[in-house]
Amino acid sequence: MRILFVADIVGRPGRRAIEQLLEKVVRDYGVDFTIANAENSAGGMGITPPIAVDLLNQGIHVLTSGNHVWAKKEIFPFLDEESRILRPANYPEGVPGRGRGLFSAKNGKKVGVLNLEGRVFMKHLDCPFRVGEREVETLRRETNIIIVDFHAEATSEKMAMGWFLNGKVSAVLGTHTHVQTSDERILEDGTAYMTDAGMTGPLASVIGIRKQVALERLLTQIPWKFDVATEEIELQGAVVEIDSETGKSKSIERIRIPLKEKVSPDEKG
């Protein structure tokens, strides 16, 4: 079976890429199950309930997230209500939402999805390795097809997670940097790995942000408000082929699909 993993959807340009390209990608690759990281889908920062519903209605089975999921407060109750949106599992007890879920793919197979966040150059959360191990054990009681979105900054921490969960999950796929890496591979015990899936959004930017604003912030140290760029939009991510009996991965393909349509810089959000 094939799983499509869509890298961080950034703002309206990222959402437009989903609207225009997702259906074709699913058809062309024979995808049975789709996961997308949506932590930046609303205006480049956070996610709102209507945007989440809209993405789910377009055929995405599960939305994952990361450190930016808290940016729009209206998502808090929704994280508790809607099981198809995850936030990293290693947040302190009592915060809204959940970090793992069990879902059904188009071919009827159960797929476990786990979202974790790194700690290197990031916030002080619970240990993603220990929490990850525990959560994977819970999911493995139900299925051996498990996909992990490890939302982390440091390549070293991500690679370490790949080896840590090697043979226990079908794939460890990195998000958060918005820069796609070319190190996709199948680790020796059958876990597909890629340090970062990239970004579904505007490439003529600084990780999705309009480049003039990003530069101004760096040159002046004044926290100018970010806005999302609109040029050179791509849908990025990976397609993983998994043996649905063993849960081991057979192949991983990196994808970058350009959107031909233009998004006007005046379109906000």
Ligand SMILES: [Fe+2]
């Ligand atoms: Fe992101």
Ligand SMILES: [Fe+2]
């Ligand atoms: Fe992030």
